[in-house]
Amino acid sequence: MSKPKLAYYLAGGCGGCDIAVVDLSEALIDVALAVDIVFWAPTVADVKYKDLEAMPDGSIDVGLISGNVRNSEHEHIAKVLRNKCKVLIAFGICAACGGIKGLVNLHTTEELLDKAYVNTFSTDNPNKELPQTTCVVDGKYELTLPTLMYAKPLDEVVKVDYYIGGCPPHYEHVKAAFTALLSGQLPPPGSWITMGKAVCEVCGRNPVLKGKPKRFATEVKRTIDGAPSEDGCLLEEGYLCLGPVTQGDCGSKCPAANIPCRGCGGPIPGVKDYSLRAISSIASMFDNEDLIDQIPDPVHLFYRYTLPSSFPYKRLKS
Amino acid sequence: MAWEPRLIVIACHWCTYAGADLAGSLRYSYPPTVHIVRVPCSGRVEPEFIAEALRRGADGVFIGGCHFGDCHYKEGNYKAIRRFKLLKRSLTDLGIQPERVQLEWISGSEGKRFAEAMTEFDAKIRELGPNPMKGGA
Numbered sequence: 416m417s418k419p420k421l422a423y424y425l426a427g428g429c430g431g432c433d434i435a436v437v438d439l440s441e442a443l444i445d446v447a448l449a450v451d452i453v454f455w456a457p458t459v460a461d462v463k464y465k466d467l468e469a470m471p472d473g474s475i476d477v478g479l480i481s482g483n484v485r486n487s488e489h490e491h492i493a494k495v496l497r498n499k500c501k502v503l504i505a506f507g508i509c510a511a512c513g514g515i516k517g518l519v520n521l522h523t524t525e526e527l528l529d530k531a532y533v534n535t536f537s538t539d540n541p542n543k544e545l546p547q548t549t550c551v552v553d554g555k556y557e558l559t560l561p562t563l564m565y566a567k568p569l570d571e572v573v574k575v576d577y578y579i580g581g582c583p584p585h586y587e588h589v590k591a592a593f594t595a596l597l598s599g600q601l602p603p604p605g606s607w608i609t610m611g612k613a614v615c616e617v618c619g620r621n622p623v624l625k626g627k628p629k630r631f632a633t634e635v636k637r638t639i640d641g642a643p644s645e646d647g648c649l650l651e652e653g654y655l656c657l658g659p660v661t662q663g664d665c666g667s668k669c670p671a672a673n674i675p676c677r678g679c680g681g682p683i684p685g686v687k688d689y690s691l692r693a694i695s696s697i698a699s700m701f702d703n704e705d706l707i708d709q710i711p712d713p714v715h716l717f718y719r720y721t722l723p724s725s726f727p728y729k730r731l732k733s
Numbered sequence: 734m735a736w737e738p739r740l741i742v743i744a745c746h747w748c749t750y751a752g753a754d755l756a757g758s759l760r761y762s763y764p765p766t767v768h769i770v771r772v773p774c775s776g777r778v779e780p781e782f783i784a785e786a787l788r789r790g791a792d793g794v795f796i797g798g799c800h801f802g803d804c805h806y807k808e809g810n811y812k813a814i815r816r817f818k819l820l821k822r823s824l825t826d827l828g829i830q831p832e833r834v835q836l837e838w839i840s841g842s843e844g845k846r847f848a849e850a851m852t853e854f855d856a857k858i859r860e861l862g863p864n865p866m867k868g869g870a
Contacts (some may be wrong), residue, residue, distance in 0.1 A: 521827075691780040694823060698815040707818040714826040726784035727829055727866060 422454035423506050425688040426489035428482025432507035433458045434476040435583035442590050475499045483513050485698040488561035499572040504577045505569040508679050511578040513723030520722050524563050569722045578607040580662050580681025588664040613683045614658035615677045618667040620648050631702035635709040649675045650700050659696045679720050690717045690725035738766045738792040738858045745775045747805040748840045749797025755844030763851035776809025780820040783841045793858040800838040
Protein backbone atom coordinates (compact mmCIF):
# COMPACT_ATOMS: atom_id res chain seq x y z
CA MET A 416 0.00 0.00 0.00
CA SER A 417 1.33 3.40 -0.88
CA LYS A 418 1.90 5.90 1.90
CA PRO A 419 -0.63 8.69 2.43
CA LYS A 420 0.46 11.90 0.76
CA LEU A 421 0.82 15.04 2.87
CA ALA A 422 0.97 18.67 1.76
CA TYR A 423 1.68 21.63 4.00
CA TYR A 424 1.37 25.30 3.15
CA LEU A 425 2.28 28.29 5.26
CA ALA A 426 0.02 31.19 4.27
CA GLY A 427 -0.18 34.39 6.35
CA GLY A 428 1.50 32.90 9.37
CA CYS A 429 4.77 33.17 11.22
CA GLY A 430 6.10 29.63 10.78
CA GLY A 431 5.40 28.79 14.42
CA CYS A 432 3.00 26.01 13.41
CA ASP A 433 5.71 24.50 11.20
CA ILE A 434 7.98 24.50 14.23
CA ALA A 435 5.23 22.81 16.24
CA VAL A 436 5.29 19.95 13.73
CA VAL A 437 9.09 19.75 13.92
CA ASP A 438 8.71 19.80 17.71
CA LEU A 439 7.24 16.31 17.46
CA SER A 440 10.84 15.30 17.92
CA GLU A 441 11.26 11.49 17.76
CA ALA A 442 7.60 11.08 16.84
CA LEU A 443 8.32 13.17 13.74
CA ILE A 444 10.48 10.32 12.43
CA ASP A 445 7.52 7.95 12.65
CA VAL A 446 5.26 10.51 10.98
CA ALA A 447 7.82 11.26 8.26
CA LEU A 448 8.23 7.53 7.57
CA ALA A 449 4.49 6.94 7.51
CA VAL A 450 3.66 9.70 5.01
CA ASP A 451 4.93 10.97 1.72
CA ILE A 452 5.49 14.73 1.91
CA VAL A 453 4.68 15.99 -1.57
CA PHE A 454 4.57 19.72 -0.84
CA TRP A 455 5.73 21.84 2.07
CA ALA A 456 6.16 25.46 1.11
CA PRO A 457 7.79 27.75 1.79
CA THR A 458 9.58 26.39 4.84
CA VAL A 459 10.60 22.73 4.53
CA ALA A 460 10.47 21.11 1.09
CA ASP A 461 11.44 22.78 -2.16
CA VAL A 462 8.45 22.12 -4.38
CA LYS A 463 7.40 24.80 -6.86
CA TYR A 464 3.85 26.03 -7.19
CA LYS A 465 3.70 24.84 -10.81
CA ASP A 466 4.61 21.31 -9.67
CA LEU A 467 1.77 21.43 -7.15
CA GLU A 468 -0.60 22.77 -9.79
CA ALA A 469 0.40 19.92 -12.12
CA MET A 470 -0.60 17.23 -9.60
CA PRO A 471 -3.94 15.54 -10.34
CA ASP A 472 -6.98 16.73 -8.40
CA GLY A 473 -7.67 14.73 -5.25
CA SER A 474 -4.25 13.08 -5.38
CA ILE A 475 -3.08 14.34 -1.97
CA ASP A 476 -4.59 12.67 1.08
CA VAL A 477 -4.13 15.38 3.68
CA GLY A 478 -3.39 19.07 3.25
CA LEU A 479 -2.46 21.31 6.16
CA ILE A 480 -2.62 25.06 5.85
CA SER A 481 -1.28 27.28 8.60
CA GLY A 482 -1.64 31.04 8.68
CA ASN A 483 -4.55 33.20 7.61
CA VAL A 484 -5.39 34.29 4.07
CA ARG A 485 -3.90 37.73 3.74
CA ASN A 486 -3.05 38.18 0.05
CA SER A 487 -3.90 36.91 -3.42
CA GLU A 488 -1.11 34.30 -3.37
CA HIS A 489 -2.46 32.71 -0.18
CA GLU A 490 -5.93 32.61 -1.68
CA HIS A 491 -4.70 31.05 -4.91
CA ILE A 492 -2.66 28.30 -3.23
CA ALA A 493 -5.46 27.60 -0.74
CA LYS A 494 -7.82 27.01 -3.69
CA VAL A 495 -5.25 24.85 -5.49
CA LEU A 496 -4.69 22.77 -2.36
CA ARG A 497 -8.42 22.39 -1.85
CA ASN A 498 -8.66 20.78 -5.29
CA LYS A 499 -5.64 18.55 -4.78
CA CYS A 500 -6.39 17.38 -1.22
CA LYS A 501 -8.98 14.90 -0.03
CA VAL A 502 -8.87 16.31 3.49
CA LEU A 503 -7.94 19.93 4.13
CA ILE A 504 -7.06 21.03 7.65
CA ALA A 505 -6.82 24.56 8.99
CA PHE A 506 -3.75 24.05 11.14
CA GLY A 507 -3.30 26.51 13.98
CA ILE A 508 -5.49 29.38 15.11
CA CYS A 509 -4.52 31.74 12.22
CA ALA A 510 -5.92 29.40 9.59
CA ALA A 511 -8.88 28.45 11.78
CA CYS A 512 -9.94 31.87 13.11
CA GLY A 513 -7.59 34.52 11.69
CA GLY A 514 -5.08 34.51 14.51
CA ILE A 515 -3.20 37.35 16.14
CA LYS A 516 -2.27 38.68 12.72
CA GLY A 517 -5.98 38.96 12.01
CA LEU A 518 -5.92 42.09 14.18
CA VAL A 519 -4.75 43.92 11.02
CA ASN A 520 -8.44 44.11 10.15
CA LEU A 521 -8.71 46.91 12.70
CA HIS A 522 -6.71 49.09 10.32
CA THR A 523 -6.84 49.97 6.64
CA THR A 524 -4.13 48.73 4.28
CA GLU A 525 -3.05 52.35 3.73
CA GLU A 526 -2.54 52.87 7.46
CA LEU A 527 -0.51 49.69 7.73
CA LEU A 528 1.71 50.45 4.73
CA ASP A 529 2.24 53.95 6.04
CA LYS A 530 3.30 52.62 9.42
CA ALA A 531 5.55 49.93 8.02
CA TYR A 532 7.28 51.86 5.25
CA VAL A 533 6.98 55.58 5.99
CA ASN A 534 6.22 56.67 9.51
CA THR A 535 8.31 54.45 11.73
CA PHE A 536 11.06 56.24 13.65
CA SER A 537 13.82 54.09 12.18
CA THR A 538 12.57 54.28 8.57
CA ASP A 539 14.31 56.50 6.05
CA ASN A 540 11.93 56.82 3.11
CA PRO A 541 11.71 60.51 2.09
CA ASN A 542 9.98 59.77 -1.23
CA LYS A 543 7.35 57.68 0.56
CA GLU A 544 7.93 54.70 -1.71
CA LEU A 545 5.65 51.77 -1.06
CA PRO A 546 5.87 48.19 -2.33
CA GLN A 547 4.23 47.85 -5.73
CA THR A 548 2.43 44.76 -7.00
CA THR A 549 4.27 44.89 -10.34
CA CYS A 550 7.71 46.10 -11.36
CA VAL A 551 9.68 45.80 -14.60
CA VAL A 552 13.39 45.07 -14.19
CA ASP A 553 15.90 45.88 -16.97
CA GLY A 554 13.03 46.93 -19.17
CA LYS A 555 11.93 43.34 -19.88
CA TYR A 556 11.44 41.20 -16.76
CA GLU A 557 8.10 41.82 -15.13
CA LEU A 558 8.11 40.92 -11.45
CA THR A 559 4.92 40.69 -9.43
CA LEU A 560 3.97 40.71 -5.78
CA PRO A 561 0.65 39.44 -4.41
CA THR A 562 -2.05 41.96 -3.56
CA LEU A 563 -2.84 42.50 0.13
CA MET A 564 -6.38 41.75 1.30
CA TYR A 565 -8.13 41.86 4.64
CA ALA A 566 -7.08 38.92 6.78
CA LYS A 567 -9.52 36.02 6.44
CA PRO A 568 -9.72 32.66 8.13
CA LEU A 569 -9.20 29.79 5.71
CA ASP A 570 -12.84 28.70 5.69
CA GLU A 571 -13.88 32.02 4.17
CA VAL A 572 -11.95 31.11 1.03
CA VAL A 573 -12.29 27.34 0.72
CA LYS A 574 -14.19 24.54 2.42
CA VAL A 575 -12.26 23.29 5.45
CA ASP A 576 -12.65 19.72 6.73
CA TYR A 577 -11.00 20.05 10.14
CA TYR A 578 -9.68 22.73 12.41
CA ILE A 579 -6.79 22.59 14.83
CA GLY A 580 -6.34 25.48 17.27
CA GLY A 581 -3.32 26.78 19.10
CA CYS A 582 -0.68 29.41 18.52
CA PRO A 583 1.06 27.16 17.75
CA PRO A 584 -0.70 23.85 18.55
CA HIS A 585 1.08 22.11 21.42
CA TYR A 586 3.23 19.24 20.13
CA GLU A 587 1.24 16.71 22.16
CA HIS A 588 -1.86 18.03 20.40
CA VAL A 589 -0.13 17.77 17.02
CA LYS A 590 0.92 14.23 17.87
CA ALA A 591 -2.64 13.28 18.83
CA ALA A 592 -3.95 14.89 15.63
CA PHE A 593 -1.47 13.05 13.43
CA THR A 594 -2.24 9.78 15.19
CA ALA A 595 -5.96 10.35 14.56
CA LEU A 596 -5.27 11.23 10.93
CA LEU A 597 -3.03 8.25 10.22
CA SER A 598 -5.35 5.82 11.93
CA GLY A 599 -8.42 7.32 10.28
CA GLN A 600 -10.15 7.99 13.61
CA LEU A 601 -11.43 11.42 12.74
CA PRO A 602 -14.46 13.30 14.05
CA PRO A 603 -17.24 14.31 11.62
CA PRO A 604 -16.05 16.71 8.90
CA GLY A 605 -16.24 20.37 9.81
CA SER A 606 -15.24 19.85 13.43
CA TRP A 607 -12.21 20.78 15.45
CA ILE A 608 -9.65 18.10 16.21
CA THR A 609 -9.61 18.53 19.96
CA MET A 610 -10.15 16.55 23.12
CA GLY A 611 -13.14 18.83 23.75
CA LYS A 612 -12.22 20.11 27.19
CA ALA A 613 -11.69 23.73 28.17
CA VAL A 614 -8.42 25.02 29.56
CA CYS A 615 -10.10 25.29 32.98
CA GLU A 616 -10.86 21.57 32.98
CA VAL A 617 -7.16 20.73 32.77
CA CYS A 618 -5.91 23.69 34.80
CA GLY A 619 -4.17 22.99 38.11
CA ARG A 620 -5.43 26.32 39.42
CA ASN A 621 -9.13 25.51 38.98
CA PRO A 622 -10.76 25.52 42.46
CA VAL A 623 -13.69 23.40 41.25
CA LEU A 624 -11.36 20.50 40.49
CA LYS A 625 -10.18 20.71 44.09
CA GLY A 626 -13.74 20.61 45.43
CA LYS A 627 -13.82 24.29 46.34
CA PRO A 628 -16.47 26.76 45.14
CA LYS A 629 -15.66 29.26 42.43
CA ARG A 630 -15.75 32.87 43.62
CA PHE A 631 -16.44 36.08 41.69
CA ALA A 632 -13.52 38.35 40.87
CA THR A 633 -13.56 41.52 42.95
CA GLU A 634 -10.89 43.48 41.08
CA VAL A 635 -9.38 43.73 37.61
CA LYS A 636 -5.66 43.21 37.29
CA ARG A 637 -3.24 43.27 34.41
CA THR A 638 -0.44 40.73 34.24
CA ILE A 639 2.02 43.43 35.34
CA ASP A 640 0.08 44.08 38.57
CA GLY A 641 1.73 41.97 41.23
CA ALA A 642 2.08 38.21 41.01
CA PRO A 643 -0.68 35.62 41.15
CA SER A 644 -0.80 33.14 44.00
CA GLU A 645 0.85 29.74 43.75
CA ASP A 646 -2.22 27.71 42.86
CA GLY A 647 -5.28 30.00 42.94
CA CYS A 648 -7.58 30.64 39.98
CA LEU A 649 -6.28 33.59 37.96
CA LEU A 650 -9.81 34.79 37.19
CA GLU A 651 -10.76 34.84 40.87
CA GLU A 652 -7.71 36.99 41.50
CA GLY A 653 -8.80 39.39 38.78
CA TYR A 654 -6.41 38.41 35.98
CA LEU A 655 -8.35 38.23 32.72
CA CYS A 656 -7.96 34.59 31.77
CA LEU A 657 -9.89 33.18 28.81
CA GLY A 658 -9.56 29.59 30.01
CA PRO A 659 -13.32 28.97 30.41
CA VAL A 660 -14.02 29.20 26.65
CA THR A 661 -10.73 27.99 25.18
CA GLN A 662 -9.80 24.45 24.13
CA GLY A 663 -7.44 22.89 26.63
CA ASP A 664 -5.38 20.68 24.32
CA CYS A 665 -2.38 22.77 25.35
CA GLY A 666 -2.61 21.24 28.84
CA SER A 667 -3.09 24.67 30.41
CA LYS A 668 0.57 25.58 30.07
CA CYS A 669 0.19 29.37 30.33
CA PRO A 670 -1.77 29.51 33.63
CA ALA A 671 0.78 27.06 35.07
CA ALA A 672 3.43 29.68 34.27
CA ASN A 673 1.40 32.51 35.88
CA ILE A 674 0.19 33.84 32.53
CA PRO A 675 -3.59 34.06 31.98
CA CYS A 676 -4.94 32.13 29.00
CA ARG A 677 -5.13 34.36 25.93
CA GLY A 678 -7.40 32.08 23.96
CA CYS A 679 -5.12 30.79 21.21
CA GLY A 680 -6.63 27.30 21.42
CA GLY A 681 -9.84 28.32 19.72
CA PRO A 682 -13.44 27.88 20.87
CA ILE A 683 -14.56 24.92 22.95
CA PRO A 684 -17.14 22.73 21.17
CA GLY A 685 -20.55 24.35 20.82
CA VAL A 686 -19.22 27.89 20.55
CA LYS A 687 -19.63 29.56 17.18
CA ASP A 688 -18.28 33.00 17.88
CA TYR A 689 -15.32 32.79 20.21
CA SER A 690 -14.92 36.47 21.01
CA LEU A 691 -18.55 37.09 21.89
CA ARG A 692 -18.68 34.00 24.07
CA ALA A 693 -15.48 35.09 25.80
CA ILE A 694 -17.05 38.51 26.49
CA SER A 695 -20.10 36.78 27.92
CA SER A 696 -18.13 34.34 30.03
CA ILE A 697 -15.60 36.78 31.46
CA ALA A 698 -18.17 39.51 32.14
CA SER A 699 -20.28 37.17 34.25
CA MET A 700 -17.23 36.23 36.33
CA PHE A 701 -17.07 39.70 37.89
CA ASP A 702 -18.62 40.68 41.16
CA ASN A 703 -20.14 43.94 39.97
CA GLU A 704 -20.69 45.83 36.77
CA ASP A 705 -18.40 48.75 37.66
CA LEU A 706 -15.43 46.40 37.31
CA ILE A 707 -16.32 45.95 33.63
CA ASP A 708 -15.27 49.54 32.93
CA GLN A 709 -11.84 48.77 34.32
CA ILE A 710 -11.09 46.04 31.79
CA PRO A 711 -8.42 47.59 29.60
CA ASP A 712 -8.85 47.35 25.82
CA PRO A 713 -11.53 44.65 25.44
CA VAL A 714 -11.06 44.33 21.68
CA HIS A 715 -7.42 43.30 21.83
CA LEU A 716 -8.17 40.93 24.69
CA PHE A 717 -11.26 39.13 23.45
CA TYR A 718 -10.59 39.37 19.72
CA ARG A 719 -6.86 38.70 19.99
CA TYR A 720 -6.86 35.48 17.97
CA THR A 721 -10.30 35.50 16.42
CA LEU A 722 -11.06 38.95 15.03
CA PRO A 723 -11.54 37.92 11.35
CA SER A 724 -13.83 35.03 12.25
CA SER A 725 -15.91 36.88 14.83
CA PHE A 726 -18.77 39.28 14.59
CA PRO A 727 -18.78 41.95 13.22
CA TYR A 728 -15.62 41.56 11.14
CA LYS A 729 -16.58 38.24 9.68
CA ARG A 730 -19.33 39.98 7.75
CA LEU A 731 -18.06 43.50 7.35
CA LYS A 732 -14.78 42.72 5.64
CA SER A 733 -15.52 39.59 3.66
CA MET B 734 -40.64 51.67 -0.67
CA ALA B 735 -39.35 53.81 2.15
CA TRP B 736 -37.11 52.15 4.66
CA GLU B 737 -38.78 50.96 7.83
CA PRO B 738 -36.62 49.85 10.73
CA ARG B 739 -36.79 46.29 12.02
CA LEU B 740 -36.30 46.18 15.75
CA ILE B 741 -35.72 43.02 17.72
CA VAL B 742 -36.80 43.16 21.34
CA ILE B 743 -35.51 40.34 23.49
CA ALA B 744 -37.83 40.38 26.46
CA CYS B 745 -37.54 38.46 29.72
CA HIS B 746 -40.57 36.28 30.36
CA TRP B 747 -41.22 37.48 33.92
CA CYS B 748 -41.00 41.26 33.55
CA THR B 749 -40.60 42.89 30.17
CA TYR B 750 -42.76 40.38 28.31
CA ALA B 751 -45.45 40.84 30.94
CA GLY B 752 -44.94 44.59 30.53
CA ALA B 753 -45.53 44.24 26.79
CA ASP B 754 -48.66 42.24 27.54
CA LEU B 755 -49.92 44.93 29.87
CA ALA B 756 -49.18 47.62 27.28
CA GLY B 757 -51.50 45.71 24.97
CA SER B 758 -54.22 45.24 27.58
CA LEU B 759 -54.12 48.92 28.40
CA ARG B 760 -54.28 49.81 24.67
CA TYR B 761 -51.05 51.77 24.67
CA SER B 762 -49.75 52.02 21.14
CA TYR B 763 -46.17 51.50 20.14
CA PRO B 764 -44.49 51.20 16.71
CA PRO B 765 -45.24 48.12 14.59
CA THR B 766 -41.53 47.84 13.75
CA VAL B 767 -40.98 46.00 17.04
CA HIS B 768 -40.56 42.22 16.96
CA ILE B 769 -40.55 40.62 20.37
CA VAL B 770 -38.60 37.47 21.20
CA ARG B 771 -39.36 35.96 24.59
CA VAL B 772 -36.54 34.48 26.68
CA PRO B 773 -36.73 33.07 30.22
CA CYS B 774 -34.43 35.74 31.63
CA SER B 775 -32.27 38.63 30.46
CA GLY B 776 -29.37 36.56 31.80
CA ARG B 777 -30.14 34.08 29.01
CA VAL B 778 -29.19 36.64 26.38
CA GLU B 779 -25.77 35.79 25.00
CA PRO B 780 -23.92 38.52 23.09
CA GLU B 781 -24.14 36.05 20.18
CA PHE B 782 -27.93 36.57 20.05
CA ILE B 783 -27.48 40.31 19.64
CA ALA B 784 -24.79 39.77 17.01
CA GLU B 785 -26.94 37.30 15.12
CA ALA B 786 -29.83 39.77 15.01
CA LEU B 787 -27.59 42.57 13.72
CA ARG B 788 -25.91 40.21 11.26
CA ARG B 789 -29.24 39.16 9.83
CA GLY B 790 -30.26 42.74 9.30
CA ALA B 791 -32.02 43.98 12.44
CA ASP B 792 -31.59 47.73 12.72
CA GLY B 793 -31.67 47.73 16.49
CA VAL B 794 -31.71 45.25 19.34
CA PHE B 795 -33.43 46.04 22.63
CA ILE B 796 -33.09 43.83 25.66
CA GLY B 797 -35.62 44.09 28.43
CA GLY B 798 -35.18 42.57 31.87
CA CYS B 799 -36.41 42.88 35.45
CA HIS B 800 -35.31 45.65 37.78
CA PHE B 801 -32.45 44.80 40.14
CA GLY B 802 -33.71 42.64 42.95
CA ASP B 803 -36.75 41.52 40.93
CA CYS B 804 -35.09 38.79 38.87
CA HIS B 805 -37.04 35.57 39.03
CA TYR B 806 -33.71 33.73 39.01
CA LYS B 807 -32.23 36.18 41.54
CA GLU B 808 -29.14 37.29 39.64
CA GLY B 809 -29.83 36.88 35.90
CA ASN B 810 -30.21 40.60 35.28
CA TYR B 811 -26.95 41.34 37.12
CA LYS B 812 -25.18 39.01 34.72
CA ALA B 813 -27.02 40.57 31.79
CA ILE B 814 -25.79 44.08 32.57
CA ARG B 815 -22.18 42.92 33.00
CA ARG B 816 -22.21 41.14 29.67
CA PHE B 817 -24.03 43.98 28.01
CA LYS B 818 -21.61 46.63 29.25
CA LEU B 819 -18.61 44.67 28.04
CA LEU B 820 -20.25 43.91 24.70
CA LYS B 821 -21.17 47.54 24.18
CA ARG B 822 -17.61 48.66 24.94
CA SER B 823 -16.23 46.14 22.47
CA LEU B 824 -18.74 47.04 19.73
CA THR B 825 -17.95 50.73 20.18
CA ASP B 826 -14.24 50.01 19.77
CA LEU B 827 -14.96 47.91 16.69
CA GLY B 828 -16.87 50.73 15.02
CA ILE B 829 -20.47 49.55 15.50
CA GLN B 830 -22.87 52.31 16.56
CA PRO B 831 -23.48 51.40 20.20
CA GLU B 832 -26.91 53.07 20.14
CA ARG B 833 -28.21 50.18 18.06
CA VAL B 834 -28.25 48.01 21.14
CA GLN B 835 -30.00 48.97 24.34
CA LEU B 836 -30.65 47.31 27.66
CA GLU B 837 -33.43 48.47 29.94
CA TRP B 838 -35.31 47.22 32.97
CA ILE B 839 -39.08 47.19 32.45
CA SER B 840 -41.23 45.42 35.01
CA GLY B 841 -44.52 43.61 34.47
CA SER B 842 -46.48 46.58 35.82
CA GLU B 843 -44.79 49.10 33.51
CA GLY B 844 -46.93 48.70 30.41
CA LYS B 845 -46.80 52.40 29.76
CA ARG B 846 -43.04 52.47 30.18
CA PHE B 847 -42.75 49.61 27.66
CA ALA B 848 -44.74 51.51 25.06
CA GLU B 849 -42.68 54.64 25.70
CA ALA B 850 -39.38 52.78 25.52
CA MET B 851 -40.36 51.19 22.21
CA THR B 852 -41.41 54.55 20.77
CA GLU B 853 -38.14 56.14 21.89
CA PHE B 854 -36.07 53.26 20.54
CA ASP B 855 -37.87 53.35 17.21
CA ALA B 856 -37.26 57.10 16.93
CA LYS B 857 -33.60 56.69 17.78
CA ILE B 858 -33.04 53.96 15.18
CA ARG B 859 -34.88 56.00 12.54
CA GLU B 860 -32.42 58.78 13.26
CA LEU B 861 -29.45 56.38 12.91
CA GLY B 862 -30.73 54.98 9.63
CA PRO B 863 -30.45 51.42 8.29
CA ASN B 864 -28.01 48.97 9.77
CA PRO B 865 -24.81 49.18 7.67
CA MET B 866 -24.31 45.43 8.11
CA LYS B 867 -27.63 44.72 6.42
CA GLY B 868 -27.38 42.45 3.43
CA GLY B 869 -24.01 41.19 4.50
CA ALA B 870 -25.33 37.91 5.79
